Amino acid sequence: MKKLRSVIDVDSFFHGLCNADQCALLLDYDGTLAPFQVNPEGAIPYPGVREAINRILAQGRTRLVIVTGRTLADLIPLLALDRAVEIWGEHGGERAHPEGNRERATLSEVTLKALERATLDAQELQALGARCERKASGIAIHWRNLPIKTTRIIRTRALALWGKYATINGLKLHDFDGGIELRARGHSKADAVKTILSEMKDDAIVACLGDDQTDEDAFAALQGKGLSVLVRSTLRPTRADLWLTPPEELLQFLQRWEQARDRW
Ligand SMILES: [Mg+2]
Structure with missing residues (x-):
């Protein structure tokens, strides 16, 4: 301690x-x-x-x-x-x-639709080896245990794919140890x-x-x-x-x- x-x-x-x-x-x-x-x-x-x-x-x-x-x-x-x-x-x-x-x-229709689109976008990240975790109020991409070079590529692509939702649709991007999450604001x-x-x-x-x-x-x-x-x-x-x-x-x-x- x-x-x-x-x-x-x-x-x-x-x-x-x-x-x-x-x-x-x-x-x-x-x-x-x-x-x-x-x-x-x-x-x-x-x-x-x-x-x-x-x-x-x-x-x-x-x-x-x-x-x-x-x-x-x-x-x-x-x-x-x-x-x-x-x-x-x-x-x-x-x-x-x-x-x-x-x-x-409860999330707005606009936010829910953006999350659905972000989930479709995540297929590209999954193809790179990431694990996708869809939640009711967000979507997370996990890259724990992947090579560092791969994690950098995935994070860069995630920011490119999801950045647009984070600015207009009541969602926000959050880094965490081993991944990134697009999550409803206020959560x-x-x-x-x-x-x-x-x-x-x-x-x-x-x-x-x-x-x-x-x-x-x-x-x-x-x-x-x-x-x-x-x-x-x-x-x-x-x-x-x-x-x-x-x-x-x-x-x-x-x-x-x-x-x-x-x-x-
Ligand atoms: Mg923890």
Whole structure:
């Protein structure tokens, strides 16, 4: 557990967590709770992570939220938790409440048509070796594990093919580790964090854990209002306050969270 900012006091954070009326733990999935896999359907949590989350959920003293780019349908079987959990899928395009109800953002006809055209365009990127992931509110192209030269060609073509939709049709391009996504505007982890914060008391203790560029949006939205934590085997430029190497330091962090809420 390494501090990236001198003003951050981890012991004080967990002390505050012991006494907080409200708290929220926001967790990214791929690369944070689960190691990357060539086959994304095989990305299950690191050993011990599922159990740690189950224990925090069983306490009933934390608003635990999974905030992911994946769809709910994709993620829920991989998580396989003991009880229902709040999940923001597709960067906030869909939301599952722990009580069971679900919400989905509605897109305009213009945006939907643009996404259909972008999906057709993506065939050219797939022919270059990329994997295409179509979601309700966006489309992602993945190039993880392809040669660097190929990934550059795919990214350049993706920008050329999709750039026009990003300017006129309510869509925006987002880079992430291993790909690029064309996504409906207003659907980002920053939007998710802002909404979650608006639903909590001003003095709630909040932490957000993530690994990717998309999590940096969440870290920015949380700045001054909570603890942002980069979970990654190697450090990179980040807005995060703290850096954890998975899985050991991630498990330690979750254990400290559980212990703090035990004392609440
Ligand atoms: Mg991630």
